Amino acid sequence: MSIQVTPLKVDGSYLLTTPFFSDHRGGFGVQWEKNLLDEANIVFRPENANHSYNWTAGTLRAFHYQSPPNCQAKLVSCVAGKIWDVVVDLRSGSPTLHQWAASELAAGDSRSHYIPAGCAHGFVTLEDHSTVAYLIEGTYVAAASAVVRWNDPTLAVPWPVTNPILSDKDRNAPFIR
Numbered sequence: 001m002s003i004q005v006t007p008l009k010v011d012g013s014y015l016l017t018t019p020f021f022s023d024h025r026g027g028f029g030v031q032w033e034k035n036l037l038d039e040a041n042i043v044f045r046p047e048n049a050n051h052s053y054n055w056t057a058g059t060l061r062a063f064h065y066q067s068p069p070n071c072q073a074k075l076v077s078c079v080a081g082k083i084w085d086v087v088v089d090l091r092s093g094s095p096t097l098h099q100w101a102a103s104e105l106a107a108g109d110s111r112s113h114y115i116p117a118g119c120a121h122g123f124v125t126l127e128d129h130s131t132v133a134y135l136i137e138g139t140y141v142a143a144a145s146a147v148v149r150w151n152d153p154t155l156a157v158p159w160p161v162t163n164p165i166l167s168d169k170d171r172n173a174p175f176i177r
């Protein structure tokens with residue numbers, strides 16, 4: 001088994017393509033395997049597995065992160081439908097501070113985004129009933145969780161939607177100062 005690792009514009013973030021075994025029923029995908037990532041020098045030790053279900057296309061959840069010392073690394077996959085997934089660098093001192101990278105992830109494509117600790121993550125659904133699966137390194141600490149506004153002008157992320165469905169928290173999130 002092998003893994004394809006494509007470095008993204010945000011330092012330390014990757015688009016990963018993991019093995020997918022197709023047959024007449026559909027397929028079997030390997031979402032994460034410790035040894036595969038270790039061999040690629042991506043040391044990722046997930047502690048939680050979460051998923052996010054979204055009723056309709058155009059649902060946007062962004063840009064979420066946890067502040068130090070509660071930073072989380074994430075492996076993000078789309079297990080139903082299709083999403084446009086974004087990583088944003090919020091690490092002070094990073095050579096790619098405030099840069100972003102995006103990829104389309106779809107059910108059955110066996111592609112994932114690796115989001116390093118200290119970066120923020122967001123996505124918009126491109127199809128109804130899209131479901132996003134996360135593996136997360138680090139625990140959820142509500143008091144440390146934070147959001148940057150999805151349309152922050154410093155980031156200028158070209159979302160493929162203009163009027164997304166947002167949570168109240170995300171709609172009113174602060175801009176980067």
Ligand SMILES: Cc1cn([C@H]2C[C@H](O)[C@@H](COP(=O)(O)OP(=O)(O)O[C@H]3O[C@@H](C)C(=O)[C@@H](O)[C@H]3O)O2)c(=O)[nH]c1=O
Pocket residue numbers: 050052061062063064065121122123134140167169
């Ligand atoms: C993120 C999270 C939320 N929750 C709870 C809190 C709240 O009652 C409910 C919904 O939380 P939110 O509105 O923050 O969920 P959501 O907007 O879907 O947040 C997610 O957005 C994407 C972009 C990510 O990267 C994820 O890590 C996560 O932050 O779920 C947990 O219990 N554990 C968790 O790890």
